[in-house]
Amino acid sequence: MPSPFPGMDPYLEGSEWTSFHTDLGVEIARQLTPRLLPRYIARTEKRFIVTSLASSNDVDIYPDAAVARASRHRATSAGSRAMVAAAPMTMATVVPTRVPQVSVVIRDIADRQFVTAIEILSPTNKQSDGRAEYLERRERLLISAAHLVEIDLLRRGQRVPMRRHLPSVPYFVFVGRSNKRPLTEVWPITLRQPLPTVPIPLLSGDADAPLNLQQALTAVYDGCAYGASIDYSRRAEIPLSKEDAAWAKRRVAEWRKRRA
Numbered sequence: 001m002p003s004p005f006p007g008m009d010p011y012l013e014g015s016e017w018t019s020f021h022t023d024l025g026v027e028i029a030r031q032l033t034p035r036l037l038p039r040y041i042a043r044t045e046k047r048f049i050v051t052s053l054a055s056s057n058d059v060d061i062y063p064d065a066a067v068a069r070a071s072r073h074r075a076t077s078a079g080s081r082a083m084v085a086a087a088p089m090t091m092a093t094v095v096p097t098r099v100p101q102v103s104v105v106i107r108d109i110a111d112r113q114f115v116t117a118i119e120i121l122s123p124t125n126k127q128s129d130g131r132a133e134y135l136e137r138r139e140r141l142l143i144s145a146a147h148l149v150e151i152d153l154l155r156r157g158q159r160v161p162m163r164r165h166l167p168s169v170p171y172f173v174f175v176g177r178s179n180k181r182p183l184t185e186v187w188p189i190t191l192r193q194p195l196p197t198v199p200i201p202l203l204s205g206d207a208d209a210p211l212n213l214q215q216a217l218t219a220v221y222d223g224c225a226y227g228a229s230i231d232y233s234r235r236a237e238i239p240l241s242k243e244d245a246a247w248a249k250r251r252v253a254e255w256r257k258r259r260a
Helices: 017-036 065-076 128-142 213-223 242-259
Strands: 040-051 097-108 114-120 147-152 171-176 185-189 197-200 209-212
Touching: 017 040, 017 097, 017 114, 017 209, 017 213, 040 128, 114 128, 128 147, 147 197, 171 197, 197 213, 209 213
Parallel strands: 114 147
Antiparallel strands: 040 097, 097 114, 147 171, 171 185, 197 209
16 A cells, blocks of 8 residues: 655655665666667666664663672672672774665666666755765766766755755755756755656766656555554654644544555
8 A cells, every 4th residue: 555645755765775775776777768769778776874873772871780799799709819890881883884775877788888877865965964965976977977866765864965945855866967057957856746757867868767756656665565664643753743744643543544
């Protein structure tokens, strides 16, 4: 059964994101393939970003007084052996993590020419050191002959750099054609509207390939049973505004009635 929401499901922005991000990339390549043949192919490519962001689940563990006393007693009763003091506390350190990033790359079959990159933005490449890595990659693409399509279905993190302020909406799609830079086609998307069908530019002389993002999202949501793993009785992990949270609550209530 489709998601409770008409477009992007804000509940996918939390702990489900890594799986959804990967599944959406695969579905985009699958959807585009019949529209690209026989001249082009679409392939997913995975790379990893190393990030040192501290986890929100860090836990400081303090031994209670009884445990501390017992440790001291064992050390004292060891006689002539060297005394080893128990650590007064244990804390989680920040460990670099390799986070997967999935892109869709379109190439010309005959010459294997890199034609278009489709980047699905993630929390990692919208903040901290992961953002710096992504912006370097983005700059390389922008000075190349390849087109760049960026799909931003996340409310948190920094947006891609633009010369003017973007509208205040939660989601965006950016289509940057290599022959029209620095101009970029922008699709602002609200929480309450379906995701758009956007053009995927190809080589000069060839028509754009249409990408129906809503169809791709619905296929992933249904095919991978995200509705079974998301707990809609709770608030979204990435908080909504008061107004949007009330609207989302009504959508979920209607969705549950339809399921029943």
